[in-house]
Amino acid sequence: MCRGAYPVGVIELDSKRGQQCSSYPIQRVHNTPGNAVLSLGNPLRGDDGIGSRIIERLKTHPLLPENVTLMNATTLRPEYLLGMKAYRRIMIVDAAEIGRQAGEWIRIELKTRNISSSLIKNFFSSHDLNLTDVIVMGCILDLWPPSTELYAVQPAQFDWGANLSERVRKAVPHICDEIVRRLSSPSHRVVPGKPE
Amino acid sequence: MKAVKTESIQIDIQHLTRAEGHGNIVVDFDNGELNECALEIVEAPRFFEALLRGKPYQQASHIASRICGICAVTHATASLRACENALGIVPSPQTTQLRKLNILGEMLDSHILHVYMLVAPDLLDVKSIVPLASSAPELVLRALKMKKLAGDLCQVVGGRHTHPISMVPGGFTHYPAGESLSDLHDRLVDLRQEMDATVDTFQDLRFPEFENETEYLALHAKGEYCFIDGEIVSSDGGAWPIEKYQEVTNESVVHHSTAKHSRNQRRSYMVGALARFNLNYTDLHPKARSAASALDLKPKCVNPYLNTVAQIVEMVHCVEEAIAILAQMTPDGNAVELPVVPRRASGEGVGACEAPRGTLYHHYVIQDEAITFANCITPTAQNLANIEEDMRLLVPQFCDRDKETLSHYLEMLVRAYDPCISCSTHALEVRFV
Numbered sequence: 001m002c003r004g005a006y007p008v009g010v011i012e013l014d015s016k017r018g019q020q021c022s023s024y025p026i027q028r029v030h031n032t033p034g035n036a037v038l039s040l041g042n043p044l045r046g047d048d049g050i051g052s053r054i055i056e057r058l059k060t061h062p063l064l065p066e067n068v069t070l071m072n073a074t075t076l077r078p079e080y081l082l083g084m085k086a087y088r089r090i091m092i093v094d095a096a097e098i099g100r101q102a103g104e105w106i107r108i109e110l111k112t113r114n115i116s117s118s119l120i121k122n123f124f125s126s127h128d129l130n131l132t133d134v135i136v137m138g139c140i141l142d143l144w145p146p147s148t149e150l151y152a153v154q155p156a157q158f159d160w161g162a163n164l165s166e167r168v169r170k171a172v173p174h175i176c177d178e179i180v181r182r183l184s185s186p187s188h189r190v191v192p193g194k195p196e
Numbered sequence: 197m198k199a200v201k202t203e204s205i206q207i208d209i210q211h212l213t214r215a216e217g218h219g220n221i222v223v224d225f226d227n228g229e230l231n232e233c234a235l236e237i238v239e240a241p242r243f244f245e246a247l248l249r250g251k252p253y254q255q256a257s258h259i260a261s262r263i264c265g266i267c268a269v270t271h272a273t274a275s276l277r278a279c280e281n282a283l284g285i286v287p288s289p290q291t292t293q294l295r296k297l298n299i300l301g302e303m304l305d306s307h308i309l310h311v312y313m314l315v316a317p318d319l320l321d322v323k324s325i326v327p328l329a330s331s332a333p334e335l336v337l338r339a340l341k342m343k344k345l346a347g348d349l350c351q352v353v354g355g356r357h358t359h360p361i362s363m364v365p366g367g368f369t370h371y372p373a374g375e376s377l378s379d380l381h382d383r384l385v386d387l388r389q390e391m392d393a394t395v396d397t398f399q400d401l402r403f404p405e406f407e408n409e410t411e412y413l414a415l416h417a418k419g420e421y422c423f424i425d426g427e428i429v430s431s432d433g434g435a436w437p438i439e440k441y442q443e444v445t446n447e448s449v450v451h452h453s454t455a456k457h458s459r460n461q462r463r464s465y466m467v468g469a470l471a472r473f474n475l476n477y478t479d480l481h482p483k484a485r486s487a488a489s490a491l492d493l494k495p496k497c498v499n500p501y502l503n504t505v506a507q508i509v510e511m512v513h514c515v516e517e518a519i520a521i522l523a524q525m526t527p528d529g530n531a532v533e534l535p536v537v538p539r540r541a542s543g544e545g546v547g548a549c550e551a552p553r554g555t556l557y558h559h560y561v562i563q564d565e566a567i568t569f570a571n572c573i574t575p576t577a578q579n580l581a582n583i584e585e586d587m588r589l590l591v592p593q594f595c596d597r598d599k600e601t602l603s604h605y606l607e608m609l610v611r612a613y614d615p616c617i618s619c620s621t622h623a624l625e626v627r628f629v
Contacts, residue, residue, distance in 0.1 A: 141336065
């Protein structure tokens, strides 16, 4: 689960309620290398497993463009950075405390360019390397994709077990459709060699 | 310039950074008297032994593995060995080699994490690995490359990077393909360059000069640098079968810690890479001994800060031993063996392994295939009393430094032990009167 603020620089582009769905049809797009969807969170801790569920659903989504890499990561280990350079865009899905109703979600675009030297100098990690640490480190090492979108879903509970709460469960198809729509839409598509 | 002894120092670090789990360093030094000097472990016990009770022995290694996300393979292996010893299961030589390979991968992974990501920032005067990526990118990229390979080794052998799924009592449920083993072998051969670079980097870095001549304990077996089974040996003399581990650990409850403290022949003892290096030096791979020489590390070393250097030596050993094991297994891969079945349904057994942080014990009583008693003693718990002994010696020696420097030395000291604080907490025995 994502916690706290993102010092990387954050722009919240849009937010959608869990009941809302894409209002226009999409067609399957072929050959879109350079895009990856990565889920974080523990699939055995209730709504923290939202990312994992979305990856599973995307695997069988009839309109998912070809060559999109789906990664069920649970945590973002720093060594995963070595494989990130292959992508132009990464979409991260995780449960996050965003102060909304359970099942509501927002899409956040992370501005990962021009990280200030004072931020880097004072960066410290108390125990482990969290999502922000790894992203910042990836940017410094020029390994992180130029385009990053975070799909943050408000959880209801983190109880033991693989079950999502009803409201979060209902959000899964809508988030999948939105991810597929953005991967498929010419205006949102990221082409290798042409940063968005 | 003559140092001026500080009259009074109060240090209260809440919480220690760049260590797994929550621990506080508390020091009260007044008029040359050390009134208080403690490493407080403030995390709640996690009751894993209670979780194990009543469970089928076949589930034990998978539950025990969750004690730690860093030492998962070692917990699983110690758990399997405890069950196997209880039920009369003798694993095949191939199973033993595969388990050893998995532990080598985990040892490498954990040591890289500690050496590069937790300790190197102190030695290079930055706050964490993140600014280090800016000031020394080649060093961080090297660490990531090494860590990736160590994780891949665990994944190929154990079925996944953390919490191995294919290791079961008596054997494995899945065997890696010959091509996977061959690929790992070739990548590990290439990794020798990174190991040489690691030695080069750290031989130029300076650690605090501090000594505490203490008792060192490790597992020992003839003819190998022991990570699994063997017997318990002490630098003060003496050897114990692993079944007698409680005669060595002698755990006791202390008021300021949710983890117990241990002592053997002195007030405290140390386990971990430095203890293994001191006790099993002659069994290290020759290349690891060469690395030790290049790093100016000789047995018996009594500077706890150099536990990190001993870990670098062990990294060389792990790479070389893994290459040797993989060379025997490729290109045909492993023979498919069914797990060895137990000879009985009830019994009592102890399993012991060397985790990255030191000796780990699992002890179970099994009745009709269900666990009725479990005891797990982690290396960090065994080290806590020794860390406090070090702190008590260090504060008067370094009290001429300013408070910030002394605090930093204390943090570096605790960090040097590579503590896994969350795993060290233990259910305390409560007696109702």
